[in-house]
Amino acid sequence: MEHQWVLLFQDAASVREILSHLIYLSFVLKDSPPLFVKLNVAIILEVLRYAQMHQLFPTFSLQTIVFFSLELVRVTTYEEALGQAINLQKSKLFCSRNTLDDLKNLIATTLGVRQVLGTCKYLGLPSMIGHSKHATFKFVKDRIWNKINSWSSRCLSQAGREVLIKSVLQSIPSYVMSIFLLPGSIINEIEKMLNFFWWGHNSANSRGLHWLSWERLSVPKVFGGMGVKGLKAFNMAMVGKHAWKLVSSLESLITRLLKAKYFPRSDYFGASIGHNPSYVWRSIWSAKDVIRRGFQWSIGTGEHIPVWDHPWISNVARILPSTHHHLEWPSITISDLLITPEKQWNMELINTFFDTVTARNIFNTRCFLW
DSSP states (O other), rough: OHHHHHHHHHHHSSSSHHHHHHHHIIIIIOOOHIIIIIHHHHHHHHHHHHHHHOOOOTSSSSSHHHHHHHHHHHHHHHHHHHOOOOTSSEEOOOOOOTTHHHHHHHHHHHTTTTEEESEEEEEEEEEEEEEEOHHHHHHHHHHHHHHHSSSOOGGOHHHHHHHHHTTGGGGGHHHTTTTOOHHHHHHHHHEEEEEEEEHTOSTTTTTOOOSSSSHHHHEEEEEETOOOOOHHHHHHHEEEEHHHHHOOTTTHHHHHHHHHHOOOOOOGGGOOOOOSHHHHHHHHHHHHHHHHHTTOOOOEEEEEEEETSOOOTTTSOOOOOOOOOGGTOTTOGGGGGGEETTEOOOOHHHHSSSSSSHHHHHSSSOOOOO
C-alpha cells in the first residue's frame, strides 16, 4: 500500500490534488475507515498548510510530509480501535542527526511533544541506548553509591551489612537487569562498591583491608562464602527468562514481535544477532548459550523436533546426537524414529543410525504420548 502512496504523490502538484487522492483511497480502496476523512484530513491540511506557508517543500520532499501525515492517521486509528490514547505529555521526540531542523520542528509542533537531544528515561528505564553503554547505565551505579553514602557503615554490625547488601543494595539494579544486560564495567564497579561497604568502608578514598574477594563472598554459605549474588550471573539469569519465553511461549506478543523482526525463518536457537539490532535483542540473544545448556526436549509427537539440532536423549548430558548419517538425512525429525500406532521406537532404524550406547539411551527415553 505504501508503494501506491509513493506513485500517487510523485505527480501531485498541489495540496488539493493530494487530498483528493487521500479521500479517494479512503473510500474506494477502503484502506482506512471513513473516520480517516472526518478526523484526519484536518490534520493533513494543517501539516501541508504549514509546509507551504514556510516554503518547506524545497527543503524536504512532499512525500515526507504526506507519509508523516499518514503516521498520524495510524496513531488515531489505533486510539479509536483500542480506546487507548497516547499521552503526549509523557511522549518525547528524538531525531537522528541527519534530520533537518525544519522537519524536527514541524513534527514536534504538529504532535505537541517536546524534542530531546539524547537518551531519556521512561518508567525508570532508558528509552534509547547510545553508543556508550557505560554512560547510559551509569545511573544504576550512582543510585547504589548514593544509598551507601546515606548509611554509616561503622555503626552497623557485620550481620546488619549483610542484610542491607542482600535486601537493599542488590535489589536496586534488579529492575534494569531484568530487561538489559549491563556492561561488565558497570557490574565490576558495583561489586567493588558492595565490597567496600561489606568491609566497613563507605568511601572510595578509604583504603581498608579486604580479607576476601567479592567472588569468594558470592559463594554459598555452605561452601564458605556469604551467599551474596554474583551480579553477572544474576543479570544473565534475569535476561534468560525472556529468552526462555521465546522458546516456550510461541504465541505471546513479544515472541511474535521479535520473531518477525530477527528470526522469521528459524527458532530462537537458530537466530543470529542480525543487522543493527536493538540492545534489548542483543541482551536476550546473549543468553542463548545459557538456555541451551539447560534445555532438553520432552518428546510428544516429535514432529517439530529435529534429531540433530537439539538435545532430546535421556541420560545424556544435553549432548547433540552425532553420526555420519546426519549428512544423508539432514531434515529428519524424531517422529521419523517412532512407530506411533505401536507406541514404540523404531529399533531397526535407530540401530542403523546410532552407535550401541546412543541407541540404548534412545530406547530409555520416554515419549509422553505412551
